[in-house]
Amino acid sequence: MKMKWSTVLAYSALIAAAIFYLTPIYVLLVTALKPLKDVSVSTMWNLPIHFSSGGFAGAFQKLWPNMKNSFILVIPATLISAFLGSINGYVFSKVRFRGDNLIFTLILFGMFIPYQSILFPLIQFLQKIHLYGSIGGLIFANTVYGLPITTLIFRNYYMDVPNELIEAAHIDGTGIFGAYWRVLVPLSIPAFVVVVIWQFTNIWNEFLFAVTVTSDPTKQPITVALVNLAGSQVVEWNVQMAGALLAALPTLLVYILLGKYFIRGLLAGSVKG
């Protein structure tokens, strides 16, 4: 069958775009797989002649403690903000009270503010409660400032659940918590997946809180450690590119395995179309 010229054109455009999107991955991989002596700006586009695991070994050795920190940070912060967001979303969509829309909008605004505008008071506060410089401080910050988005995603999701279901549960004599626990939670597994993925990705990738709240290199998450790797005196490019891949790996895996939910979170994050 002959292809229409417009189809050929469309494929060419898609392939050209795919090359643009994949170029950095190519550069990361070929650089990370070269031994240090083969890494130079004049051969950066070439495939490796000698393969070396040195880049990855170096990156792993330097970044593994920070990667662990990132996991210690991201897991509780994600779970707590998701849980609270779900309860909030339930109340703002199904219980309703006077002025709830205004309060919800005021909460939502917290999602968009530049965190610079709360950063210094936050640091002073963390110092006061002795969480400054610790992963605990980062868990706190990411949980609090994650509440607006988790509340939003759950509220939008619960809005689409028919009120009759909740009312039926009430007639059966359950209180609001019973209705939440027995009716809404089982229905909202997909929303939990979306929120967990969204929060995991955002908190893993977060940098501003991480770099200002933790100054001790052993307490820093991987994003900060990666940037510091570049700032060290001799830049070992193969180690640095391997480090970038390492830092990207968990979120990339989430994206590859659960891409459908990732996209839903993305669209939910854009408030409403």
Added chain:
Amino acid sequence: MKKKDKILGIAVVSPTIVAIAIFVYGFISLTIRSSFSNWNSFSSLLRGVYKFVGFRNYHRIFMDWRFQTDLWNTLFFTLLFMFGAMALGVLLALLLDRGLKGSRIFQNIFLFPMALAFVVTGTTWGWIFNPGDFPKDPAGINLLFHKLGLSGLEWGWYTTTSHLGPFNLALIPVAIAAIWQLSGYTMAMYLAGLRSIPDSILEAAKVDGATPWQIFWKVKFPLLKPITLSAMIILGHISLKIFDLIYAMTGSGPNNVTDVPAVYMFELTFRSNRYALGSSISIIMLLMVAAVIIPYLVSSMKKEA
């Protein structure tokens, strides 16, 4: 619903309401307060004596040559980034919406950068756009152009100090990196929008004899308007706050050609202990973001009420 349940509901959300009241609005007030203070050295802060200095910090920051550059840089970066990410997003969405074989794979390729951290993007594109010493010894993308016989395209990328009026051209490679990361977002939004257009409307237009071009401009494009608005607001507020990408990729650059308010704020506050000046920059950033976000939030609140 029973009154008791309503009270219980309010009780359940009140911790969040209190947290947001303190950690968003309370802390913003504290930052506003320090932006009106004399806390421009560590000792004045340690003594904790609050001296109200009015708009002195704002005056100083607006008179500051570096901050003026930052504002122009933000404007230029925002224009490049928004136009680039939206044009590419809509184009890719239209291509994918044709339902060609393999569309799924392409869609996944265009969207994966969204999963990465800005610091990863910055590190990688920083390495790709390092210009080397051209024409003698080009590196990075210049070397690629050199090999492809496109030496005319070689230039200094983010190290250049060339400018177009007040616009620093060094921001172009930074915007390309940002577009690379976020155009998948706009693509996903437009794709969702295109797929929500009922087939019956498109069929009717076809029956009426509309060409594909007319269908795009007269039918699809008007229906995508709300998405364009959402995309502009999302990308706009990201752009006004941009920090990690630039911090990891270029820093301030030679002569502050890639400096932005967030980077300057970070240096003032965390490197030179000039909290008051740093706070005034954060409040200016907040006002810029609020100007974009508040009308949007108010209109979506009214729509639902």
